[in-house]
Amino acid sequence: MQKPSIPQGTRDFGPAQVARRQHIFNVIRRTFEQFGFAPLETPTLENLSVLTGKYGDEGDQLLFKVLNSGNFLVKERKGETTPTVTADDLEAGPKAVLPKIAEKGLRYDLTVPFARYVAMNRGTLTFPFKRYQMQPVWRADRPQRGRYREFYQCDADVVGTDSLLCEAEIVLMMSQVLHQLGLYDFTIKINHRGVLRNIYQALGGEGQETDLFVAIDKLDKIGREGVSNELLGKGFTQPTIDTLFELLSVEGNFEEKLERLLAGFATSGVEPDGFAEGKSLAEQGESPLSGYRGLAELGEVRALLQASGFNQFDRLEFDPTLARGLSYYTGCIFEVKINNVQMGSVSGGGRYDNLTGSFGLPGVSGVGFSFGVDRLYDCLESLDLFKPTGETPTRCLITNFDGPTLPAALGLLAQLRAAGLPSELYPDTVKLQKQFKYADAKGIPLVIIMGPEELSQGIVKIKILASGEEKTLPIGEVVSALTHD
Amino acid sequence: MQKPSIPQGTRDFGPAQVARRQHIFNVIRRTFEQFGFAPLETPTLENLSVLTGKYGDEGDQLLFKVLNSGNFLVKERKGETTPTVTADDLEAGPKAVLPKIAEKGLRYDLTVPFARYVAMNRGTLTFPFKRYQMQPVWRADRPQRGRYREFYQCDADVVGTDSLLCEAEIVLMMSQVLHQLGLYDFTIKINHRGVLRNIYQALGGEGQETDLFVAIDKLDKIGREGVSNELLGKGFTQPTIDTLFELLSVEGNFEEKLERLLAGFATSGVEPDGFAEGKSLAEQGESPLSGYRGLAELGEVRALLQASGFNQFDRLEFDPTLARGLSYYTGCIFEVKINNVQMGSVSGGGRYDNLTGSFGLPGVSGVGFSFGVDRLYDCLESLDLFKPTGETPTRCLITNFDGPTLPAALGLLAQLRAAGLPSELYPDTVKLQKQFKYADAKGIPLVIIMGPEELSQGIVKIKILASGEEKTLPIGEVVSALTHD
Numbered sequence: 001m002q003k004p005s006i007p008q009g010t011r012d013f014g015p016a017q018v019a020r021r022q023h024i025f026n027v028i029r030r031t032f033e034q035f036g037f038a039p040l041e042t043p044t045l046e047n048l049s050v051l052t053g054k055y056g057d058e059g060d061q062l063l064f065k066v067l068n069s070g071n072f073l074v075k076e077r078k079g080e081t082t083p084t085v086t087a088d089d090l091e092a093g094p095k096a097v098l099p100k101i102a103e104k105g106l107r108y109d110l111t112v113p114f115a116r117y118v119a120m121n122r123g124t125l126t127f128p129f130k131r132y133q134m135q136p137v138w139r140a141d142r143p144q145r146g147r148y149r150e151f152y153q154c155d156a157d158v159v160g161t162d163s164l165l166c167e168a169e170i171v172l173m174m175s176q177v178l179h180q181l182g183l184y185d186f187t188i189k190i191n192h193r194g195v196l197r198n199i200y201q202a203l204g205g206e207g208q209e210t211d212l213f214v215a216i217d218k219l220d221k222i223g224r225e226g227v228s229n230e231l232l233g234k235g236f237t238q239p240t241i242d243t244l245f246e247l248l249s250v251e252g253n254f255e256e257k258l259e260r261l262l263a264g265f266a267t268s269g270v271e272p273d274g275f276a277e278g279k280s281l282a283e284q285g286e287s288p289l290s291g292y293r294g295l296a297e298l299g300e301v302r303a304l305l306q307a308s309g310f311n312q313f314d315r316l317e318f319d320p321t322l323a324r325g326l327s328y329y330t331g332c333i334f335e336v337k338i339n340n341v342q343m344g345s346v347s348g349g350g351r352y353d354n355l356t357g358s359f360g361l362p363g364v365s366g367v368g369f370s371f372g373v374d375r376l377y378d379c380l381e382s383l384d385l386f387k388p389t390g391e392t393p394t395r396c397l398i399t400n401f402d403g404p405t406l407p408a409a410l411g412l413l414a415q416l417r418a419a420g421l422p423s424e425l426y427p428d429t430v431k432l433q434k435q436f437k438y439a440d441a442k443g444i445p446l447v448i449i450m451g452p453e454e455l456s457q458g459i460v461k462i463k464i465l466a467s468g469e470e471k472t473l474p475i476g477e478v479v480s481a482l483t484h485d
Numbered sequence: 486m487q488k489p490s491i492p493q494g495t496r497d498f499g500p501a502q503v504a505r506r507q508h509i510f511n512v513i514r515r516t517f518e519q520f521g522f523a524p525l526e527t528p529t530l531e532n533l534s535v536l537t538g539k540y541g542d543e544g545d546q547l548l549f550k551v552l553n554s555g556n557f558l559v560k561e562r563k564g565e566t567t568p569t570v571t572a573d574d575l576e577a578g579p580k581a582v583l584p585k586i587a588e589k590g591l592r593y594d595l596t597v598p599f600a601r602y603v604a605m606n607r608g609t610l611t612f613p614f615k616r617y618q619m620q621p622v623w624r625a626d627r628p629q630r631g632r633y634r635e636f637y638q639c640d641a642d643v644v645g646t647d648s649l650l651c652e653a654e655i656v657l658m659m660s661q662v663l664h665q666l667g668l669y670d671f672t673i674k675i676n677h678r679g680v681l682r683n684i685y686q687a688l689g690g691e692g693q694e695t696d697l698f699v700a701i702d703k704l705d706k707i708g709r710e711g712v713s714n715e716l717l718g719k720g721f722t723q724p725t726i727d728t729l730f731e732l733l734s735v736e737g738n739f740e741e742k743l744e745r746l747l748a749g750f751a752t753s754g755v756e757p758d759g760f761a762e763g764k765s766l767a768e769q770g771e772s773p774l775s776g777y778r779g780l781a782e783l784g785e786v787r788a789l790l791q792a793s794g795f796n797q798f799d800r801l802e803f804d805p806t807l808a809r810g811l812s813y814y815t816g817c818i819f820e821v822k823i824n825n826v827q828m829g830s831v832s833g834g835g836r837y838d839n840l841t842g843s844f845g846l847p848g849v850s851g852v853g854f855s856f857g858v859d860r861l862y863d864c865l866e867s868l869d870l871f872k873p874t875g876e877t878p879t880r881c882l883i884t885n886f887d888g889p890t891l892p893a894a895l896g897l898l899a900q901l902r903a904a905g906l907p908s909e910l911y912p913d914t915v916k917l918q919k920q921f922k923y924a925d926a927k928g929i930p931l932v933i934i935m936g937p938e939e940l941s942q943g944i945v946k947i948k949i950l951a952s953g954e955e956k957t958l959p960i961g962e963v964v965s966a967l968t969h970d
Contacts, residue, residue, distance in 0.1 A: 004601040004844045007530045007589050012602055015523035015616070022524075033878035034902045036909035038500035038927075039507075043635050044529065044591075044621065045492045045549075064530075065552040067587055069625030071579050087572040094556050102552055104492050106529075116489040117497055126926035128912055130877070131500070136529065140554030150528055163912035307892040309899045359489045392615070394521035407792040414794045417519045424521035427613055427648035441611035442523075 009141070009149030016389045020380070024373050025134060027180045028154045031173050032132040037156045040131040042113035045104045052105075054112045054358065062139045064106040065098065072101045106138040110155040111355075111368070118159060119359030127160030134373075146343055146375050157368030159355060164297060166367045167332045167351065168304035174336055174347055174369070175312050181376065182385045185339040186315055186346075191322035192298055193329050193350070195261065198291020199247050199320070202268035203240045212236075216248070217323040243268055247320065254302055254318045258295050261320060265291055289330060297332060328352045334369055338379045346375045390443025393422045396482065397439045398448045402429035405455050412450065412460075412478060419483045440465060448478065494626070494634030501874040505865070509858050510619060512665045513639045516658050517617040522641045525616040527598035530589045537590075539597045539843065547624045549591040550583065557586045591623040595640040596840075596853070603644060604844030612645030619858075631828055631860050642853030644840060649782060651852045652817045652836065653789035659821050659832055659854070660797050666861065667870045670824040671800055671831075676807035677783055677817050678835070680746065683776020684732050684805070687753035688725045697721075701733070702808040728753060733806045739787055742803045743780050750776055774815060782817060813837045819854055823864045831860045875928025878907045881967065882924045883933045887914035890940050897935065897945075897963060904968045925950060933963065 006012065013021060029039075045066060052060055074081040084100040107113055110133045118125065134154040141147055156173065158166045171188055178186050196216070200209050211234045215227045222230075224245060231241050247268065250260040266272065273290050298318060305316070324333045331351030338346055349369025356364045380386055396416055398409050409425050416423040424444075426435045432449070439447050449461040460478055462471045473481055491497065498506060514524075530551060537545055559566040569585040592598055595618045603610065619639040626632055641658065643651045656673055663671050681701070685694050696719045700712050707715070709730060716726050732753065735745040751757065758775050783803060790801070809818045816836030823831055834854025841849045865871055881901055883894050894910050901908040909929075911920045917934070924932050934946040945963055947956045958966055 004535055004604050005532060006528055006601075006605075007532055010528035010530055012528065012605075013524075013526040014606075015525065018524035018526055021526075034905070034907045036877060036879035036907055038877040038879075039498075039503035040500065041498040041503055041506075043491055043495035043497065044623070045495055045635060047490060047492055050489055061555070064554065066591070067550040067552055067583075069549065070546070073575065073579050073582060083575070085575060087575060090558065090568070090570060090572060090575065094558050097558060098552075106551070116491075119489050120491075120497075121499075126876070126923060128923075130909075138529070150530060158912070161912040165910060165912045304891075304895065307895040309896060391611070392521060392523040393518035394523075410789065410792040411794060420519070422519045422521055424615075425650060427643070427646040427650045438611060438613075 007149070009143035009147075011148065011150075015391045019389045019393075020386050021373065021377060023386075024181065024376055024380075025152075025154070028177055028371055028373075029132070029134065031177050031180070032154075032156050035130075035156075035169055035173055037130045037132040037158075040114065040117065040133045041135060042107065042110075042117060042133070044107055044136075046107055046113060046116070048099075048103055048105045050116050050359075051108055051112060055108055059108065062141055063108055064138045064140055065102040066104040066106065067102055068104075107135070108139060109137050110135060110153050110370070111157070114155070114157060115356045116359055118364060119356045119361040122361055128158050129160055130156070130158045132156040146378055148374055152373040154371040154373055155368055156370075157355075157366050159364050159366030162365060164300050164332075165304060167297075167301045168308060168310075170334060170349060170367065170369050171301070171305055171316060172308060172310060174334070175310070175315065177347075177371065178336070178338075181380060183338055183376075183379060183383070187337050187339060188312075188316050189319040189322045189335045189337070190298065190301070190316065191319055191333050192291075192294030193331060193333060194289045194294030194297075195291045195320055196323060197289055198265050198270050198294070199244060201291070202247060202265060202270045203236070203244055204269075208234060208236075212244075213323045214325065216321055217325045219248075219321050250320065254313065254316065255299070257318045257320070258299055262292070262295055294331075301332065324348060324350060328354070330354075330365075331367065338383075341379045341382050343375055343379055343382070345372075346379060347371045388443075390445075392442040392444060394424050394442065394444045395421050396423040396446045396448060397435070397444045398423065398425045398450060399432055399435045400426040400429050401451045403452070405450055405452055408455055408475070409450055412448070412475065415479045416482065419479050421479075421483055436463075436465075446482065450475070492634070494628035494632075496633065496635070500876045504874045504878075505871050506858065506862060508871075509666065509861055509865075510637075510639070513662055513856055513858075514617070514619065516662050516665070517639075517641050520615075520641070520654055520658055522615045522617040522643075525599065525602065525618045526620060527592065527595075527602060527618070529592055529621075531592055531598060531601070533584075533588055533590045535601050535844075536593055536597060540593055544593065547626055548593055549623045549625055550587040551589040551591065552587055553589075592620070593624060594622050595620060595638050595855070596642070599640070599642060600841045601844055603849060604841045604846040607846055613643050614645055615641070615643045617641040631863055633859055637858040639856040639858055640853055641855075642840075642851050644849050644851030647850060649785050649817075650789060652782075652786045653793060653795075655819060655834060655852065655854050656786070656790055656801060657793060657795060659819070660795070660800070662832075662856065663821070663823075666865060668823055668861075668864060668868070672822050672824060673797075673801050674804040674807045674820045674822070675783065675786070675801065675817060676804055677776075677779030678814050679774045679779030679782075679816070680776045680805055681808060682774055683750050683755050683779070684729065686776070687732060687750060687755050688721070688729055689754075693719060693721070697729075698808045699810065701806055702810045704733075704806050735805065739798065739801065739803045740784070742805070743784055746805060747777070747780055779816075786817065809833060809835060813839070815839075815850075816852065823868075826864045826867050828860055828864055828867070830857075831864060832856045873928075875930075877927040877929060879909050879927065879929045880906050881908040881931045881933060882920070882929045883908065883910045883935060884917055884920045885911040885914050886936045888937070890935055890937055893940055893960070894935055897933070897960065900964045901967065904964050906964075906968055921948075921950075931967065935960070 051063055073084055075084050085097055089096040136150050136152050138150050143149060174188055196213060200212050215230045219227050228241050247264050250257045252260060273292050322333060322335055329350035330353040333350035334348055335345045336347035347369060351367040353365040354362060355366050398413055413423055413425045436447060445465055447463045454460050458475055459472050460475055462473060536548055558569055560569050570582055574581040621635050621637050623635050626634060628634060659673055681698060685697050700715045704712050713726050732749050735742045737745060758777050807818060807820055814835035815838040818835035819833055820830045821832035832854060836852040838850040839847060840851050883898055898908055898910045921932060930950055932948045939945055943960055944957050945960055947958060
């Protein structure tokens with residue numbers, strides 16, 4: 001007899017967990033919709049031609065691939081079958097075999113399917129297009145705390161506008177969701193890819209931008225010395241690295257950091273553009289990505305937040321070290337951490353200027369962000385912020401006495417349900433003690449006792465399990481008493 | 486440049502479709518919870534050892550299998566790598582290759598994962614255990630109308646009780662969900678596996694029960710002659726087939742059919758048991774599956790429905806020809822069709838007496854049923870029963886004039902959202918006409934115009950797009966006017 005199990009990195013969610021997860025989804029959905037984002041759902045299975053090459057080599061490795069259905073070892077055409085995989089392919093390894101036996105894979109994130117959807121439906125969508133999507137994704141990653149092989153993402157993106165209002169609204173949504181979840185102690189870090197690019201330019205580097213971003217991204221994990229060593233190994237010089245840390249470690253509040261970096265760029269010899277000369281965003285118009293532009297945009301986002309009544313500036317940190325790895329961002333970038341919990345970021349995002357280029361629709365710029373529901377769940381659990389939840393939605397159990405009381409019990413049951421009170425009649429005629437035990441184990445708060453004796457008097461007894469309190473009521477008053485509590 | 490597409494039999498759901506689907510899910514969820522069912526979610530990926538062999542040979546073929554991650558062609562052990570697939574395996578075909586390269590598959594239904602969950606958690610669950618589950622499943626079936634490769638099931642099951650109350654409640658839930666969706670013209674067909682077994686016994690067959698059930702199951706599709714021919718081909722004789730159709734075609738209302746079949750069994754020489762002698766279910770106690778028992782149980786379910794105030798008996802049909810194919814049912818079986826729509830059944834289920842046996846936990850009996858959300862959706866669409874839905878949740882668009890009006894617009898926007906009214910400020914400063922076009926295309930009902938002129942007078946104009954009506958209001962009164970409409 002096999003002992004059943006579930007795959008590594010996956011989870012069953014029992015009743016109490018589903019209820020808690022639904023609470024998180026509801027808060028996020030409500031916020032997204034309040035901000036005018038419309039729901040989209042895409043298939044679990046995507047063609048590998050859509051997924052492959054979008055997440056870097058490592059990502060391609062982590063894609064779950066689905067075997068072609070039917071006999072995946074032969075191809076039928078005009079009645080003739082030819083083998084898909086040859087012994088030579090076997091010899092050549094998985095890269096030769098894979099494309100012959102698998103055409104589909106599991107969704108790896110929600111951004112690529114969104115880009116694919118926008119490209120496929122370009123003719124019918126109205127831009128700016130604001131969509132949210134809350135669905136699971138799959139990655140063949142090594143499972144560890146806060147990292148699963150099947151997990152949910154909740155993304156919201158706007159495409160088809162450059163407006164910095166969108167960036168400001170991302171900060172508002174992040175803050176609103178966390179507040180509504182009861183997570184008040186958080187930090188929203190914000191940076192701009194242009195700032196990182198200027199810092200890179202200040203270092204006089206050439207062609208090593210990626211090495212630099214990847215190294216900076218690890219600052220939290222491996223510290224200043226670790227980053228230093230990594231950069232030295234990549235051929236950066238010590239004076240360059242010193243300049244880097246000088247720029248990265250500007251101090252002060254949001255506005256002070258903006259000013260000090262502006263000055264730092266000038267003294268480090270970064271070529272000035274219109275922004276450096278004090279032009280406004282409106283005056284400057286479209287211009288290449290630069291740190292000067294980045295600083296101006298960050299200032300503008302802050303001003304828009306202020307005008308929107310945002311009052312959480314102590315939780316919004318301009319962090320010039322925020323890099324967000326290898327991703328495709330080209331403007332503001334965001335990341336959110338819950339303080340005092342050992343957990344990676346629970347939300348992040350940024351602006352990208354070429355979402356759908358690889359699907360034949362260039363120049364669609366947008367900005368988006370994502371919540372990690374599984375991490376939010378783990379944070380709420382660590383901080384003991386979930387309300388107690390029973391193992392059932394049932395509020396009321398009617399005990400089962402069978403015989404002549406059964407029709408009366410069924411009648412009351414139908415009334416309670418019609419009044420919107422989730423209720424059950426215990427299905428079997430067993431000892432009352434067993435029925436109470438059931439209510440207790442499931443966390444059902446109320447038990448209604450309607451035995452032959454009660455019935456003959458036209459009453460029921462209602463027991464509140466938490467307190468042990470017992471009330472007696474005429475049958476006709478039960479529904480109104482319980483629904484107006 | 487690749488032209489993006491999605492796999493055959495899968496679908497994207499845009500904003501209006503998601504909203505409509507959510508409506509169906511909400512109705513089903515609310516009903517399940519009102520009847521005391523608690524939510525469960527299981528992983529998309531299950532081990533193939535759990536899935537294989539549970540759905541018959543055809544089902545095994547239709548399982549989507551997931552390639553092992555990493556290099557699926559080699560196995561590493563103690564630093565040594567050995568190939569998983571040999572040239573001989575290739576020669577032997579997919580059955581030899583499959584177990585070496587795929588250990589996981591996609592969920593094929595919700596029943597097997599539920600059984601696996603019950604078996605894995607037997608020690609901590611309280612029985613009777615009532616769970617519902619609303620998740621997608623995947624089948625590599627040939628796509629056609631109403632049949633997709635990725636589709637949702639919504640199941641509710643009770644395990645750990647034999648009570649016929651559960652059967653009665655299935656009928657109540659089916660009826661309630663359909664009514665709440667506005668699908669009033671439906672037929673709930675009910676039968677009992679014991680009835681089919683007695684009919685089989687009446688035919689004097691031996692060892693061909695499955696052939697018979699499969700043939701009867703096709704009656705709707707291939708008609709009486711088709712079934713006749715199929716049974717003749719399987720070695721049944723013409724007189725036997727005549728007896729079959731005589732029993733299957735009893736007429737009358739629910740109770741008349743029960744009586745006539747009871748008589749028919751007696752005259753066809755089916756061995757009587759206690760039920761045939763008029764014993765009640767309670768007097769008879771546990772007894773082997775028989776048609777006499779089946780008839781008694783169907784009568785009892787009807788009585789329980791009556792006591793529950795069920796008033797849809799004209800929609801509940803006892804159909805002795807209902808077979809539900811090869812499935813594992815052992816008691817009552819159910820199937821629901823929407824009348825006047827070309828569509829397979831939208832709901833079905835039944836009682837089984839050995840759900841978890843293959844997972845090492847024998848004797849767990851239960852009863853459950855399922856709604857097919859995709860078919861319900863298609864029915865509602867065919868019958869034009871969906872309310873018109875816009876492409877966005879946004880109720881209110883504030884036009885963007887930029888400059889000095891922006892802070893006021895942002896302030897009003899924040900107030901509208903705080904009051905629970907999904908709202909947007911158009912993100913760019915473009916011509917008013919374009920902003921109105923956006924509202925129109927998205928189905929946003931209200932547009933608020935707050936330009937420099939309005940602002941200087943402390944007013945806004947509100948335009949109702951559907952009627953073209955325009956109101957002028959003091960800024961301070963907008964929120965209360967719009968939220969108390």
